[in-house]
Amino acid sequence: SQTIHQWPATLVQPVGSPLSLECTVEGTSNPNLYWYRQAAGRGLQLLFYSVGIGQISSEVPQNLSASRPQDRQFILSSKKLLLSDSGFYLCAWKRIMNTEAFFGQGTRLTVV
């Protein structure tokens, strides 16, 4: 069966520090991968998606970047965090031709 792992679960980082959140999927190949952010009291905003290794599409301009170094690995990064980067980050995957998406358990990022 397929599983998705996301870590760390919680993270507190100072303003200006770098960020790296990792997401890996097991049990499938060539998945579409996605990063969402959920700010406090708000819905889910799609940040990045990837349809293949090295292929990254950004949905909104921001302080973050994403990379896909391997087929089932998706990384969310920042060189210098801002207070506004605080939120709950969710990684998700789906098969290209399927409609259902599967989500990780999320990472709660607090920038102080």
Place this chain on the structure above:
Amino acid sequence: AQSVTQPDIHITVSEGASLELRCNYSYGATPYLFWYVQSPGQGLQLLLKYFSGDTLVQGIKGFEAEFKRSQSSFNLRKPSVHWSDAAEYFCAVLDNNAGNMLTFGGGTRLMVKP
């Protein structure tokens, strides 16, 4: 562009009472619609989905939703709410323009009174 609106940010119901969470979508073609639930600090779990056919779809945990094209709605219902249903609920539509991914509504936080 596709969009999803959940008009109710917070809803409180008594345990055992019925529940309806509203969802309205904007989409040019026949939509693929979803309801997800998120427990505090957790990821999202799929409750149910609609692609075509019967407009009343059944999901897990006793939830159902009805697709009404004339109203552009996909409301989630449950006849009798349990305390464990307290969570945040998200309606979503499949967006072929965003990597074939889901566009979510703002969510509705459900609280259940004993």
